[in-house]
Amino acid sequence: MLKKAAKNGRVDVLYKLLAQDPHLLEHLDSMLIVDTPLHVAARAGKTHFAMEVASLKPSLAWKLNEDGVSPMHLALRNGHVETARGLATVDCKLIRVKGKERITPLHLVAEIGDIDLLEEFLLSCPSSIQDLTVRRETAVHVAVKHKNLQALKFLFGWLHRQNMESILNWKDEEGNTVLHIAVLKNDPKAVELLINNVDNHAKNGNNMTAMDIFESQCKSQNGEIGDILHRASFISSFLNSLIRKRDHYLGFRVAPQGPEIFTIDTRSIILVVAVLIATATYQAILSPPGGYWQDTYSPPENSTNSTTNDIDEEQRGSHQAGTMIMNAFESSYFALLNSSAFCASVCTIVVLVMGLPFAFFLEASTLFISCSYFVSLLTIFPYSDRTTVCLLLLIGVILACVHLLAFEAHRRKREKRKVGKYQWKYQLFTLNPGQMCENSSKFFSFLWRFLLKPSPKASSSLEYPPL
Structure with missing residues (x-):
């Protein structure tokens, strides 16, 4: 009954x-x-x-x-x-x-590809993204396995917005990351999305990288996948490797216990020391040992009737007001050593703040102060020794490259966060009038969700997703 x-x-x-x-x-x-x-x-x-x-x-x-x-x-x-x-x-x-084979409802939604429901589930229970099936598959693995590109895009963007992108590198029971599966499933769009954001050198249980899988199945694979894998950016690989190593050694993420694993306190200490070194080296340029010449002097052309004071001035040589008093040898070594210390400390600061909130403004500030440092150095540097100038230019180029790398990391992070966000917002206007009539209910649903839906920040404290 x-x-x-x-x-x-x-x-x-x-x-x-x-x-x-x-x-x-x-x-x-x-x-x-x-x-x-x-x-x-x-x-x-x-x-x-x-x-x-x-x-x-x-x-x-x-x-x-x-x-x-x-x-x-x-x-x-x-x-x-x-x-x-x-x-x-x-x-x-x-x-x-967890049902049979430890499959959760989130895994099923990722397989089905209902973006709205996927968003509501993750907003209501963010930790569900970490659930694994009996095959150690995440919801991202399931989306790629079933070639559900829209679900993959949403999960990809959501992970980056939640700073949980390390899940993209998790491996299933066969050691495959989502990139391995995308190549195995012959899905070029998924490969293109993942290639610069997943460790493309990771090896699965068969000791094969994504490129190895493509080459072993070359006859049945889409040639576009090979082009994407070959075009994998060196900058992307370097950035990903740099951030992973920084996060590992400075404790930004959970890492295995060991004698060389540092804590967040250590990161703060390193940052404080780097700031102190940068401040000291910048101040040393503004107030170098021995100070500056207070006047401008050029030896006279005819010195036959020179007095004793004139002879002393000639021994000093010509100089400009505002330049260092140190001679060429001393000033060259001082400029090189001081600039090396300044460059190392600023690079340390940039790497430590990379990817953190407001990192863009901090990196811009360090760029401006680096430019002012080298302008000050060129202004007060009295001698134009070619070797010294070349070495200083090399230091400046290294510092500029680190800043460019930081800005590139910031730009990529912004692009990742936009992936899969407000899918309807961008797809709505590509529909023709006939499709608009057929999907009127979805259109009004979109307006309701986009205009009246609470912000994720306000809704995160709720025990259930807003309807």
Whole structure:
């Protein structure tokens, strides 16, 4: 009787049966594997009945039936999205229920490719992105495996917006990253999206990189994938390697315990020391040892009737007011050593703040102060020794390259954060009038979500996703 009421969505019958037997739902709860009325309602898409049962007995929403699936799994597999949404409002942790083969509802949504539901699930339960199947596959692996590009784009952008992009390098049971799978599935668009953001030198369980996989299956592979892999940017590889090593050694992420793993406190100490060195070296240029000449002097052409004071001036040689008093040898070594220390400290600061909030403004500030340093150096440097000037130019070029690298990292981070964001916003205007009429309901749904939906920051404190 109860299952029949669930199939028809009769909430009134549910309460009549509970009035006759208040322990009716508790009997079902005592069984480990059981097809509950909640499963029946979810399979039939009876949202209100399912929410009533889940509210009365929340533990039933976690039960698996003989097929190894929960009610939310059933709702998604049968296309009843609203029922899945309703169950998520009862308990957002239902998104992490592990069914047969440890597949969660988030894995199913990534397979289906419902971007709206994917966004709501991740907003409600961000930690669900870390759930793995029995094959150690994340939702990103599932999206790539089923060639669901829109879901991949959304997950890719979301991971970068949440600073969880290291998940892109997680490996499944065969040691494959999402890039390996994209090549195996012969999906050039996925490869193009991932190539500069995933470690393309990573090897799977067969000791093969993504390029090795392409070459081993060259006859059946799309030639475009080979072009993408060959064009993999050296700058991207260097940037990714630099940031991974920095994060590993400075404790930005969870790392294995070991004697050489530094903490966040160590990062702060390094940053303070680098700032002190940069300040000291910059001040040394403004106030060099021995000071500056206070006047301008040039030896006279005719010195036959020179007095003793004139002879002393001639021995000093010609000089300009505002230049260093030190001679050529001393000033050359001072400029080189001081500039090397300044360059090293500024490079350390730039690398440490790379990728952090407001990093762009900090990197711009260090660029401006670096330019003013070298302008000051050229202004007060009295001698034009070719070797010294070349070495100073080399130091300046190194510093400029580090700043350019930092700005490139910032630009790439901004681009990654935009991927998969507001998909409808960019796709809406490509529809023709006929499609607009056919998708009017989606159009108004878009307006509702885009204009009235709470911001992620405001909604993150909720226990369930906004509907």
